[in-house]
Amino acid sequence: xxxxxxxxxxxxxxxxxxxMAIDSYAQDQLRELSTQLxxxxxxxxxxLKTYQERSAKLNPQLAAVIAxxxxxxxxxxxxxxNRDAKLSLQGLPLMLKDNIAVKGMATTAGSLALLENxxxxxxxxxxxxxxxxxxIVGKTNLSEWANFRSTKSTSGWSSVGGQTRNPYDLSxxxxxxxxxxxxxxxxxxxxxxxxxxxxxxxxxxxxMNGLVGLKPTLGLVSRSGIVPLSHSQDTAxxxxxxxxxxxxxxxxxxxxxxxxxATKEADQRRSKDYRAGLNKEALKGLRIGVASQLVxxxxxxxxxxxxxSIAIxxxxxxVIINGVTIPHLxxxxxxxxxxxxxxxxADLNHYxxxxxxxxxxxxxxxxxxxxxxxxxxxxxxxxxxxxQLAQAKGPLTETTYIKALARAxxxxxxxxxxxxxxxxxLDALIAxxxxxxxxxxxxxxxxxxxxxxxxxxxxxxxxxxxPMGLINGLPxxxxxxxxxxxxxxxxxxGYAFEQARPALPAPNLAH
Numbered sequence: 001x002x003x004x005x006x007x008x009x010x011x012x013x014x015x016x017x018x019x020m021a022i023d024s025y026a027q028d029q030l031r032e033l034s035t036q037l038x039x040x041x042x043x044x045x046x047x048l049k050t051y052q053e054r055s056a057k058l059n060p061q062l063a064a065v066i067a068x069x070x071x072x073x074x075x076x077x078x079x080x081x082n083r084d085a086k087l088s089l090q091g092l093p094l095m096l097k098d099n100i101a102v103k104g105m106a107t108t109a110g111s112l113a114l115l116e117n118x119x120x121x122x123x124x125x126x127x128x129x130x131x132x133x134x135x136i137v138g139k140t141n142l143s144e145w146a147n148f149r150s151t152k153s154t155s156g157w158s159s160v161g162g163q164t165r166n167p168y169d170l171s172x173x174x175x176x177x178x179x180x181x182x183x184x185x186x187x188x189x190x191x192x193x194x195x196x197x198x199x200x201x202x203x204x205x206x207x208m209n210g211l212v213g214l215k216p217t218l219g220l221v222s223r224s225g226i227v228p229l230s231h232s233q234d235t236a237x238x239x240x241x242x243x244x245x246x247x248x249x250x251x252x253x254x255x256x257x258x259x260x261x262a263t264k265e266a267d268q269r270r271s272k273d274y275r276a277g278l279n280k281e282a283l284k285g286l287r288i289g290v291a292s293q294l295v296x297x298x299x300x301x302x303x304x305x306x307x308x309s310i311a312i313x314x315x316x317x318x319v320i321i322n323g324v325t326i327p328h329l330x331x332x333x334x335x336x337x338x339x340x341x342x343x344x345x346a347d348l349n350h351y352x353x354x355x356x357x358x359x360x361x362x363x364x365x366x367x368x369x370x371x372x373x374x375x376x377x378x379x380x381x382x383x384x385x386x387x388q389l390a391q392a393k394g395p396l397t398e399t400t401y402i403k404a405l406a407r408a409x410x411x412x413x414x415x416x417x418x419x420x421x422x423x424x425x426l427d428a429l430i431a432x433x434x435x436x437x438x439x440x441x442x443x444x445x446x447x448x449x450x451x452x453x454x455x456x457x458x459x460x461x462x463x464x465x466x467p468m469g470l471i472n473g474l475p476x477x478x479x480x481x482x483x484x485x486x487x488x489x490x491x492x493x494g495y496a497f498e499q500a501r502p503a504l505p506a507p508n509l510a511h
Contacts, residue, residue: 026210026241026467026504029191030092030248037083037091044076044091048135051093055138055189058509061170064183066098066161068138069105075135089252090133095193097181098139098160099146100236101225102126109227110144110158112378113370116358123225124257125194125236132252140180140193146201146229147177148344148390150382152445155179155205159378163440166208167507168474172437173446175204181239182209186475186507192240192249198229198340200434200453202237203465207433207477210467210504212246212494213239215453217485218460220266222257228347230340231262232405233457243466243495247274250487271488282496284317286427289324289420294431294479297450301471306432309468309478312500313430321424328411332458335408338393342401345390364391381442413459418483428486428493433465433477452479464490466497467504475504 036042052068059065072093079091096102099109101119103126108114126136141161147153155176156164164179166172167187174183178195182205185193195202197215206213214237221236228234238249254270256263271277295306310320349363361367368387371378393401420429435449456463461484465477478497480490 026506028242028244030089030240030245033092033191034088038085044079044135045073047091048072048076048093048137051137051190055184058187058189061165061509062167062183062187062189063141063162063164064180064187064189065095066108066110066139066141066180067105069102069136071104072135072137079133079135084133087133088248089129091135092133093135093137093190094129095138095140095181095184095190096126096136097142097178097193097195099142099196099227100126100194102136102139105139107227108160109146110142110160111367112159112374113361113367114355114359115160116360117355118358119225120356121225124222124259125253126225128253128255134252137190140178140184142178142180143176143201145387146196146198146227148198148229148340148386149384151385152382154381154440154442155446157381165440166437166474167509168210169437171439172474173208173440175200175208175434175437177201178205178239182206182211182213185239185241186210187509188506192238192245194236194249194253195239196226196234196236197457198233199336199457200451202239203453203463203477203479204434204451206239207465207467208437208475210470210475210507211239211241212243212467212498213237213465213477214246214250214487214491215456215463216250216254216487217269217462219262219264220254220270220485220487222255222260222263224257224259228351230343231347232339232343232409233460243491243498244275244278247278247491250274250491269485274488274491277488277492278495279492280496280499281317282492283313285319286317286493287319287321287425288313288493289321289424289426289429291420291429291431291452291455292323292325293329294450294452298432298435299449302432302435302449302476305468305471305476306478309497309501313497316496316500321426324420324424324426324429326416326420326429326455328416329455332408332412332416333454335404335411336454336458339401339405339408341386341390342393342396342398345393346396382445408458409460412455413461413484417455417459417461417481421483428480428482428490431479432468433479436471436474436476452481456481460484462487462490464494466494469502469504
């Protein structure tokens with residue numbers, strides 16, 4: 001028997017997991033586990049038990065997980081009895097943000113109004129993950145309603161799961177809304193997880209929890225079976241310890257789904273193998289622009305780490321172009337909010353109408369009423385101003401919405417990011433993903449010092465964050481973003497940067 005001990009936390013493993021400590025420096029957890037399964041050094045059941053035990057011990061501190069899946073052990077037993085080398089994720093445990101449907105489990109979006117929303121079918125991406133042999137272990141906490149309920153919200157809080165806390169400092173926030181996915185992977189409660197993003201909800205929690213996070217090109221990954229916020233910006237994506245593991249998950253979840261028209265081109269546009277191009281020499285000769293508007297408002301420590309990261313990119317052969325501006329940035333950010341309000345109401349109404357009859361809130365108006373009637377449990381810290389603003393919007397046929405959406409997409413993509421890339425002959429743009437995690441404070445709400453997420457989110461373009469390092473013990477991420485369908489290019493860049501920068505340590509959970 002091997003025992004892993006870390007600052008007062010002891011896990012007993014029934015088998016030695018050779019060469020891998022689940023609470024060490026960041027490494028390719030999925031790839032390593034897959035190799036050990038193949039070589040017979042461990043089993044799917046043993047791996048699952050390890051993560052289940054660790055989750056049970058740490059979740060009372062972190063509130064990263066909302067629910068564990070009872071069938072996971074049965075699936076692991078099946079994987080051990082039916083080994084198939086063709087299945088890239090066979091026997092590997094994953095968790096999913098709790099706005100993604102898993103058959104037989106409630107899909108709550110963090111809301112008490114959806115406790116009875118038990119899925120009759122898996123979301124399309126869950127079907128894809130299971131088809132590659134992945135073991136779905138449980139659901140992660142999130143900012144309630146994808147952090148689009150209140151203008152004064154605290155990220156990572158939901159009425160179902162409580163307050164998710166940052167494993168690097170339990171007094172600090174995890175960012176939203178894929179907060180539980182970020183905290184669970186960072187704390188090694190699971191080797192990898194799936195998050196979703198509308199604007200920043202994969203990349204921000206990934207950055208603040210020391211993870212790799214990829215927000216894919218809109219339409220590369222299906223949204224079927226996922227509680228919506230905005231059909232023009234929503235997407236799911238991987239949150240992992242390394243770029244290699246993110247690429248492995250992308251191999252499974254990218255692809256066309258007849259139930260999501262946005263994915264019509266995915267099968268043709270996707271890479272056949274997102275791991276194939278991962279090369280530590282991939283930065284040589286690439287032209288990378290510093291998005292100057294997105295490097296403002298940070299403290300000296302964050303800027304110093306960003307500049308050190310630029311030096312690493314240069315040392316790996318990248319050509320850095322400073323002072324690159326993204327045209328129309330203020331206008332697209334101005335247009336985004338009303339577009340999201342219109343789509344949140346329309347898309348949520350459509351989703352709720354399709355939920356099981358056990359769900360009593362059948363539209364946004366009824367959710368707002370539920371929240372009011374259960375204010376003590378649902379709104380102890382902040383209200384639902386955004387939901388009320390959304391409810392006041394008309395249908396998607398209104399001219400105001402149509403014009404704002406068209407303008408935002410055009411100015412963010414073809415006349416925004418694309419122009420910046422073309423003008424300077426760039427392969428990608430970079431900026432700090434966001435600043436260090438802020439202290440949880442329900443009176444003041446979130447305190448975000450900067451963000452690189454909006455341009456790619458509004459355009460529907462890919463955005464990758466990779467850890468730069470730590471500032472006062474807290475992780476900070478480096479963002480790479482580029483044109484549509486350049487997901488593989490970003491992963492290659494991120495991998496080369498990851499291989500060249502100092503390894504990121506796991507959180508010290510002695511708090």
